[in-house]
Amino acid sequence: MRVDVVTIFPEYLAPLGLSLPGKAREAGLLDLRVHDLRDWTHDRHRTVDDTPYGGGAGMVMKPEPWGEALDALTAEGDAPVVVVPTPSGEPFSQALAADLASKPRLLFACGRYEGIDQRVVDHARTRWDVREVSIGDYVLNGGEVAALVVTEAVVRLLPGFMGNPESLTEESHGAAGLLEYPVYTKPPSWRDLDVPDVLFSGNHARIAAWRHDQAVRRTAERRPDLLHPSAVVDDLEVRTVQ
Numbered sequence: 001m002r003v004d005v006v007t008i009f010p011e012y013l014a015p016l017g018l019s020l021p022g023k024a025r026e027a028g029l030l031d032l033r034v035h036d037l038r039d040w041t042h043d044r045h046r047t048v049d050d051t052p053y054g055g056g057a058g059m060v061m062k063p064e065p066w067g068e069a070l071d072a073l074t075a076e077g078d079a080p081v082v083v084v085p086t087p088s089g090e091p092f093s094q095a096l097a098a099d100l101a102s103k104p105r106l107l108f109a110c111g112r113y114e115g116i117d118q119r120v121v122d123h124a125r126t127r128w129d130v131r132e133v134s135i136g137d138y139v140l141n142g143g144e145v146a147a148l149v150v151t152e153a154v155v156r157l158l159p160g161f162m163g164n165p166e167s168l169t170e171e172s173h174g175a176a177g178l179l180e181y182p183v184y185t186k187p188p189s190w191r192d193l194d195v196p197d198v199l200f201s202g203n204h205a206r207i208a209a210w211r212h213d214q215a216v217r218r219t220a221e222r223r224p225d226l227l228h229p230s231a232v233v234d235d236l237e238v239r240t241v242q
């Protein structure tokens, strides 16, 4: 997968060179290219913003640099999905991450200030698959954090990326749609807190049942919205009503 990120803060994307995305790049699974939007300006001050039509606080990102950047970056290679982080976007989800992971190329348009001139998105929609995405109901100062979040969530789903693909199926918001169960490691007792006995039983069926019950319990308590409406939570044991 090729991922292009266009931003006025290229250094913001440095963490993508670390940890898992970094390994993906070394393994050739991820071709990450970060671009400075100001490379597509032509004035002495490398201007990317201007005052908003209609008045209001703050500044808006000018369309011209974005148009030139998208033209240049899409002149070669696969047609990208253009991902535009925005507070007004579609909520990012594991399902959307899986959809994006199936694409050959993503191009993140990271805005700042009060956002990007709407005509940039409108014009992009005439040429590419555009996804306006929000990573949550809170306000950030720009799209770079979202690009980091979406890239990590997508890259870890790429075939051959995770050492143990089985771990992907057990995850929260994964196939089961439940939150993850509690995990433990050595020592068996720590500050008078013991690891649950079932995990020492060697009985894999019992352990699996205990883990499922813990996941159901946790989901019912913290994220009941993730439980299917047909599910009946009885003593925190979820049974789907036939």
Ligand SMILES: N#Cc1c(-c2ccc3ccn(Cc4ccc(CN5CCOCC5)cc4)c3c2)n[nH]c1N
Pocket: 085, 086, 087, 089, 110, 111, 112, 113, 114, 115, 116, 133, 134, 135, 136, 137, 138, 139, 140, 141, 142, 143, 144, 146
């Ligand atoms: N993903 C994601 C995000 C973002 C995000 C993503 C991209 C950009 C680019 C600029 N900003 C700053 C910004 C803040 C607030 C507002 C709202 N406006 C309403 C009308 O009055 C003016 C203000 C707009 C732009 C961004 C924020 N925030 N939260 C998420 N989950």
